[in-house]
Amino acid sequence: MKTLWIESVGVAGPGLPGWIASQAALSGAQDFVAAPRVEQAPQLLPPNERRRATPAVRLAFAAAEDAIRTAALEPDSLASVFATSEADTGVLHRLCTALAQEAPVLSPTDFHNSVHNAAAGYWSIATGSRQPSSSVSAYDASFCAGLLEAATLAQDQVPAVLLVAYDIRPPAPLHATRPIREAFACALVLSAERRASAVASIDIQSTSEAESPMANPELEHLRQGNPAARALPLLAALASQRAGVVVLRGVGEQRFRVSVAPC
């Protein structure tokens, strides 16, 4: 695969309130302090859509808007890949609860929010981007699958790609069957073209090396507890602003080595 260039990064997680505020903790320069994530209202959504946006969509937007904030590229020029293992389990719970009734009555808003690509749809409406957008899933390997999808898309006649990975904590009774602990999301703007604004390059290749853990036990706990947080070693490497290698777990036994070099 060709070298890819990272234009910007976004993050929204417990104790990780945005990329600029999180870099010190992610690089290890400062101690990581776990703290509940502060929810924000999406800035880019028009009022009607903002009203209808669920916690899952707001989570995806938090990371995406964070990445856009420092990107040199206009949001409407970006193709996008949204990677989520479970999409909106809040909506799923409401739909299945309603469907268990004798005469089910579903909320139309809930139904169109139940599509796996709801966040992607809202994002294209919010930014006016008509570029291609994909929504992908690979269970615990969703971030890695999303990164591969974004990497190949970046090489396919688009200026750059916004990759957003997000997963919320499912409500009971679903939570027992899919115990994602805390909501987490991250985003990368990446391009096959090197621009002056790029912050790092990455090279991805298949490997048999072991998956990279996080050195900090709480961050490792977060990494293992949320499919989107599997991105943490890559975010840490980008935060350190030093050359390094991280290994991400793909589907099954597959693993991918990501070589990071700051610009």
Place this chain on the structure above:
Amino acid sequence: MTPLHITHFTLSSALGAGRDAQLAALQSSRSGLRQAPFGGKPAVGWIGEVAELDRPLPAELSDWECRNNRLALLALQQDDTLSAVARLRERYGSGRIGVFIGTSTAGVHATELAYRDAGAGHALPAWFNYAHTQNCFSPADFVRRVLQLDGVAVAVATACSSSAKVFASASRAIRAGLCDAAIVGGVDSLCLTTLFGFSALQLVSSDMCRPADAQRNGISVGEAAGFVVLETKGPAGGLALLGYGESSDAHHMSSPHPQGEGAIAAMQAALRRAALDPAQIDYINLHGTATPANDAAEDCGVHAVFGDRTPCSSTKGWTGHTLGAAAIAEAVLSLLCIEQGLMPQSLNTRLRDPALRTNILMQPRRVPVRRVLSNSFGFGGSNCSLVLGSVA
């Protein structure tokens, strides 16, 4: 783009299991839609139901037990697909064949049943296996398991464009060296979520769906599973993916852009990748869901690119709208049309809407078909067009 050879394809739908059943239904103008209830609830419109999904999965696959995976297995058992993939494994190695599967609801029916069993406020029953049924990746993982593949795999879930976008993803993955060949396809099965969900949006017709009809008033929900093998090499004169185009509407979550602007962008991108002019497309398989809005918007878009010459039709009158498997179903039907020299008519259409300007066929044509464009447009404004054809 360099064409990607299509060296195998199969589809199972309301028309039956396997290619011959699809072709027989196309040739005899026999719809697979029935007015029937599903899931122990009152009927929601007409449905395109696959027969013989009563048999549970074999014991070694029991973790995966759900309607969606039963349908996937049924489809994989048709047309010697298992042998074809075994030969593929020998040729490339199991780690070099990617799996790209589109779906919208995966095994949600299992979750619906689990909630019904549990009752409000209780834990879900022990039999419920979330990861292998409800989860979006389940059909891709299941296909990977049944076909004994261990290369890259991903589920694409962009509503009704899902199993068209998998062609684009696979094409890019092959080009980038992530795999050397790919299984692309889609699986979506009947469930209460989509029947009652589309009904809540008032998008389901009480009649069989009538695409392009002056009095059309909604979709008929169907189910299907289909698979295609993509390789960089193939026989001369064989079938191929010639191009793909993707775009977003950036308009509305559940209504298409009224002038079809996103559709136009997807179709033009597909033609550019295929290095073809619109006049070189012999037939267009429309998304044609039979909602008033979709068919009107798509007509604007198709007319803007192709004018009123290129013959077109929706085949959803045969299969119903198979959602995450719509695009693969229509890709396979398009491949059959190329093989057989058939342009199907707009089935169930009684009076063509005079407001529609494209050349919607009211009668089938038996003529050589070399290149087909197939459209799929989904909720969230996700558009994907494929160009399929025979290579020299």
